[in-house]
Amino acid sequence: APPGATGGGTAMPGEFELFQNFPNPFRGTTTFRYAMPEPGHVRLEIFTTLGQQVALLVDGEQDAGFHNVTWTATVTSGVYYYRLVATPRSDPNRLYKGTRKMVVMR
Secondary structure (H helix, E strand, C coil): CCCCCCCCCCCCCCEEECCEECCCEEEEEEEEEECCCCEEEEEEEEEECCCCCCEEEEEEEEECCEEEEEECCCCCEEEEEEEEEEECCCCCCCCEEEEEEECCCC
16 A cells, blocks of 8 residues: 555544655656645645756645645656645644655656
């Protein structure tokens, strides 16, 4: 099972978390998984090592729970970073930020 997966699927995450994408390294398509303990605004972006944005995958309100986002890479081979910024609806001043590294192989 992927990280953060539960048998019943009804469990709510206790905290914001951004998991490692899978597969990684990858050719073509990969999946990003993250956990939201409460509803809020989510932004999930992909950047080059130089900080240039190459994709904006999510930018909007999402419910609490575990989320999966699939991305088909149209970029060149190399190392990229993906960043999740989540703002809980209950407390807009509290930001969760998570960044992880991935490798694209063509």
